[in-house]
Amino acid sequence: MSAIPVRPAAAAVAPRPGEPLLIASRLRREYRLGAETVHAVRDVSLTIGSGEYVAIVGPSGCGKSTLLHLLGAIDRPDGGSLAIGGRDIARLGDAEATAFRLHQVGFVFQRFYLVPTLTARENVELPMAEAGRRGADRARRARELLDYVGLLGRERHRPAQLSGGEQQRVAIARALANDPALLLADEPTGELDLRTGAEVVALFRRLNEDGTTIVVVTHDEELARAASRVLHMRDGVIVHDAPADREAR
């Protein structure tokens, strides 16, 4: 594996010295599920510093994924405020939010969601192409990232020709393509067996050691233990926020 090609916390959202990377205050999100209103996130406040590795854990339906979507500007909160790198994210328009996600946030999903008809390298190149990077530049960068996640030599393979763990590593490389300030992952080991899950856990740890700020939603205790801080959620509320070493005890 190569040396880290990741350049975390791009200048555009770099927090002011001494300030946390992410500040959420009284975030609230509700949605309708049939006749019922689901209070997915209720007045959640939290701060995350640069280089932190945060795991959000809790039972199914407790609002972890919704919170992650709010933090990544995929969804807009119904109330509260959210600033990343000093920028108000909660009130971004669609185009601004899209650009924000493209340049500042990397996403990793449970089901990988690679484009099945593109090769591993093309999948990694996709966000870079969207960001307007030239062909040769993005091919070089995609190779570096695939090397970083241990998939050099598999770059011409399509997702169907890769194992679940390999697909997730391609997805991680894709998430890192535009040097995001923040890497968000939703159950990244949920579809993987123990061994490949462990590989992904190791990769996340390495990424964090190399300076990437990570927020991961997980049921996977192994993955949660790798984090420096664990948030427990229940019924849309953070009920417990503690460093992981204390968790381990």
Place this chain on the structure above:
Amino acid sequence: MRFALASASLLRHGPRTLLAVLGVAVSAALLLDMVMLSTGLGVSFRALLTRQGFDLRIAPRGTLPFDTEATVDRASEVARQLRGHPAVIAVSPVLGASVHVPRADGSIAATALGVDQAVQGDYELLEGVDVAHDGAIVVNDAFLAATGARLGDTLELATGYDPQLRAVVGSRRLVVTGRARFIYLSADQRAVALRLPVLQAMGGAQRTDRVNLFMVRLAEGADADAVQRWVGQRIPRVTAISTASAIEQVDARLSYFRQLSVILGSVSLIVGFLLVTTLVTVSVNERIGEIAVMRAIGVSRAHIVHQILLESLAISLAGAALGLGLGLVTARWLNAILVTFPGLPEAIDFFVFKPRAAWTALGLLAAVGIAAGIYPSWRGASLPIARTLREEAVG
């Protein structure tokens, strides 16, 4: 990358895409045929009318040339008046009649044209010599086939019968001096041409100094409309028809085909539209999660719209390309059916290929391709990312 994504998404379901392309191809073929049909007759008829260089047709008032048996009397006076116009350089009078070649077992009927052979524009001589004297006739292949005559043979031709006397009337013995193709008659119509005064004489008092039609050639650059108006004012018992108005009148007669072409062309466009829009919508629905993820990782709405429109356009254009070839084949088939209309001049075609027709069909299909992509691309671009991801995770 957008092209790669669009083509990859189409290739993902190869058989389905192929079927859609084939469906669009058949629609495109029908569309091209209908575009060709809508203009073909006019193009072909114009070529026929202008082939011999005559700019005006003068027929009995209120009629089209040879549309009825009406004739213009005192024809020589009319011809003189016409020749008096400074823009007129040639006047070709034509008289039409039915003639009979008496045989022991009945007779063979044919269409006879009395012409001024020096300026006639009704036939093209293929073999032999023109009607150089009063005893000569020029005939077509259908006539030769029916009568078994050959060039040089002498035949008896009559213009009618007298049932009381049980004898033919207006009979002459004439020599076949030439073989010709009659431009305005159908190939299977038996035809002879002879000198105008001879046919007028054969027709007796009823045809004395009468003709059915004058064809008028004008000097280069002359204003046909002005001459047409002049004829209308000076010779009220005739109607002057310019090439444009003749095409217009024939077009009106055959407007059914133009209207049919509009209806069927529209139907083929609608079918193509529905096919493409359904296929692309289903394709978008199938990868709604994938599109949500693309949006989540920062791919813009515009990118999604472009990609889906490209898919829809690609199906339409691939179908159109295939359909243009198919359309040319089916146009030949359909033309072969329509040219068997009884009495239709041999040179008339209903389907005439002009590059413009192909471009029109291609343009319409491209427009349909884009229109067909509007709904699925709107759907793809406007999907709520978080909810879609949530639902996909559950699904």
Place this chain on the structure above:
Amino acid sequence: MLPLLLALVLQQPQRAGEPPASGGAPATRAERTIAIDERLAADARLGVGDRVVVAGAPDAPGDTVRIAAIVRRRADPAEVARDEYTVRLHLDHLQALSGYGDRVDYFAVATVGAAATGFVVDRINDAAFGFRAHRSADIAVETSRTFAVVSRFHRAIGVITIVASATFLLCILLLKVDERRRDIAALRLVGISRRAVVRAVVIEAALIAALGSLLGIGIGWAASAIVNWHYGAVYRTPLAFALVTPEIVAFAVALSVVLGVLAGWLAAQRLVRRPPLALLGR
């Protein structure tokens, strides 16, 4: 054809109730009457009782006649695109006006039956000189050659549209069945046999095709009504240009169901061969 009719010229309409125009028909001669068709009556704003002058040529003096009747045109396809008027006169009057003498274009002869028709045709043709007798049926065949060509053209267009719609239908039904892959996977996972799944899919596809074709028949019927209304207005004819017949309905439904079954079977075969988990995308 009756070419003389086309050469007739109507001049100087004079409304019913108005005194005859000077220089009209001599009062001593019995007034002749004519019948005109609805189109002419509408366009020239003529009615029963109006007087007009009919002549055999544009510059001929003609006779003043009274319009005795307005007749409805027959639904004749041969006249459909010819924007012409029809005027009916008494035979002797037309012969006199046209200078045609004691001539006619044809005689229509009624016989007592089919056998008699053959006998009469043969006798006339044996004895006749200068004319021939034809059966009306033979003439009808000859005069309908134009429509035989149009009919062949329509059939050819029909073949093309059937190919297009069959491809369309096949494609749509394949998509429809393909959409059900998750349901099919679920059925397979709970132990339903491949055969039962294929049967269910085929029945569903056939039902969709049948329902779709019934809807299509409704749309087709509405479209044919619009087409008939449009062409009827354009050509001012009561002719029907598009007909939805029971044969066409049967053909459309049968074709749809056959294609539905075929598409359903093809798609179901493709789906049941894949492992259920693969269908679920796992």
